[in-house]
Amino acid sequence: SWQLGIVRGACISIAIVLSRREFKMLKMLHCKHLIAVALFLCSLHAAGGFEEEDWGDGLRVLTTYRPESCEHTTKKSDTIHYHYVGRLGENGNVFGKSFDYNSPYIVSLGHGRIIPGMDRGLVGMCLWERRRITFPPHLGYGERGVGQVIPPNATLVFYVRLIKIERNGHSLGEDPGIKELWSSGLQSYNEQKWQQVVDMVEEALRLFHVQQEKSFSCIKDCRVEASDFKLNQKEREVVDKFSSSDPLVDQFLVYAARGKCIRECKANALTPKLRSPDPTVIKTFKQRVPYTYLHFSYYKVDNLAEGARCMFSYYFRHPTDEMSAGNAVFYREQLGLEEGEFVWREEAPGTLPHMDAYLAGQVAYGEEKWLQAVEHFEQALSLYSGALERCQLLCEDVMDVNLTQKDMSLQKKAKFDEYEFVPDTMEYYPLLVTIVKEVLVCRIGCHEEMASKHLEVVENYLSLHFHYLQFCYYKLGQIPKAAEAAATYQAMDPSNEQMTANIQYYTKSYKLQPDAFTPRQEFVDIFNKLESEKKLLHFAERGHVKKRDGQRGDSHARTAPPQKHNEL
Secondary structure: OHHHHHHHHHHHHHHHHHHOOOHHHOOOHHHHHHHHHHHHHHHHHHHOOOOOEEOOOOOEEEEEEOOOOOOOEOOOOOEEEEEEEEEEOOOOOEEEEHHHHOOOEEEEOOOOOOOHHHHHHOOOOEOOOEEEEEEOHHHOOOOOOEOOOEOOOOOEEEEEEEEEEEEOOEEOOOOOOHHHHHHHHHHHHHOOOHHHHHHHHHHHHHHHHHHHHHHHHHHHHHHHHHHOOOOOHHHHHHHOOOOOOOHHHHHHHHHHHHHHHHHHHHHHHOOHHHOOOOHHHHHHHHOOOHHHHHHHHHHHOOOHHHHHHHHHHHHHHOOOOHHHHHHHHHHHHHHOOOOOOOOOOOOOOOOOHHHHHHHHHHHHHHOOOHHHHHHHHHHHHHHHHHHHHHHHHHHHHHHOOOOOHHHHHHOOOOOHHHOOOOOOHHHOHHHHHHHHHHHHHHHHHHHHHHOEEOOEEOOOHHHHHHHHHHHHHHHOOOHHHHHHHHHHHHHHOOOOHHHHHHHHHHHHHOOOOHHHHOOOHHHHHHHHHHHHHHHHHHHHHHOOOOOOOOOOOOOOOOOOOOOOOOOO
16 A cells, blocks of 8 residues: 555665664754654554454544553543644645644544544544544545645545543643642542542642742752853844844843743753643642642541641631631631631741741840840841742742743743744733733732731831831940941831931931941842832833832931830
8 A cells, every 4th residue: 555655665764864874964854854754654554463443434443553551541521632644545645744843733532623533533542552543535624625735525544643641630641740630639629529639639739849949949040040141043143133222122031041041940850740830820829729628628538637727828828818717717616726826737927937036026125125136136137038039039930931922922832942033022022021920929929928927917027127126226235236227227218207317316416427327238129129029010010100209318307316116
């Protein structure tokens, strides 16, 4: 037959090429495709051992390879991924192949989303099975054909290889990852299989925390590497088409560089089941939504203690949630917890080290133990900056996406080495806005998370450290330290009259020079970064930015001694 002749010819050709060690010379894209297709067909022919089956109505199926172990087979409603080569039955001409797109064909079976011959012929396949599927025109494109590619009334022959089966959001035959476990957990929840929910969601959470640890390392490393990012020749040629004065190009390059770096790092650091799920799943887990399902499932399997820990872990992140407030009352009654007593699964008030130190500083301040208060507040600041950096770096997990104009419009996934800039910068500006907004919302949220105590957010959390510290240092007689703390607070709240008065008092009473009021730049930078990110987010959402009110002032300040800050 013509099929056998093509297969034999392809196999002989490849054997000659490989025997001459000339395979490396075939690096052009079309050559790669030809070789891949030929090898694919060779493998189909070489398998042998099966007879073609008549499935009725003209549909014929020949299994050319089936793995020894076949735990799962395709059925209606499965989403399957497969490679194919399509040929005309009359002359063997190729009219299409998945290799042209560098990706498998993906479809849900049994819903009429592909031609009937394929919708029926792909049923009952094992993972990695290969088939030849042949069917007459009425199971294909009928009398109409497809343009100049497939003529009317054409018999079609498809060579297929199944590479993935998805069922209920879970990849069958593979070690499940975060997304698959989460999807399976939700399915079990709907089916009221409570112990299965616990098993699957707990494992998904465990993998998520491991993934976050490794992602944090990659993101942190890529912050340095991206600054030294070098374009290859192809990328440089594309960028050179733009005016160097276009700031959007520079912004795009920064995000594209970091995205590429993060993705490459993760490819090496993460096993397949730890690979980043889609951004929606990441956001869901960061918001601790899985704990809402876990707490109820633990309740249903009579494990109230673990159910309470899960519920409070969610309640910490969502203190205004009315249902969680009601659940908190229930668990306190059942477990005999006092009002204000909490049990947690993840870091929360009472377990956040910087918040512990801050609260201890407040207690010592109220008892006028100035030295102890200073030690606690300084420790809180040190721990806070590290915790904030970690939280905000993990916000950049969203950088692990494709920042290419081509893929944005086609697949919305990443292949940096194939990206395209387009002359109209507004073509990629919306993509930048989308990514930057996602990162900004997360980064701003980190400040709120770091400033939470007992399910409430401490307003002006960072600046309050220095309000307390300036008075503690003043009482300890360490005036230069007090001046530094006062200047730091005023840099964050320049319109505060009390601090303005304190600075004037230190200046006149202790003859301090202006350079004595140099703020602690590390924390002023943190504060200013937050303010600028709020404005940038506002600009992205509303289209304009408001200037910050207030200025640092000392000309009209009173000269009274510093007053104790009594907000406890």
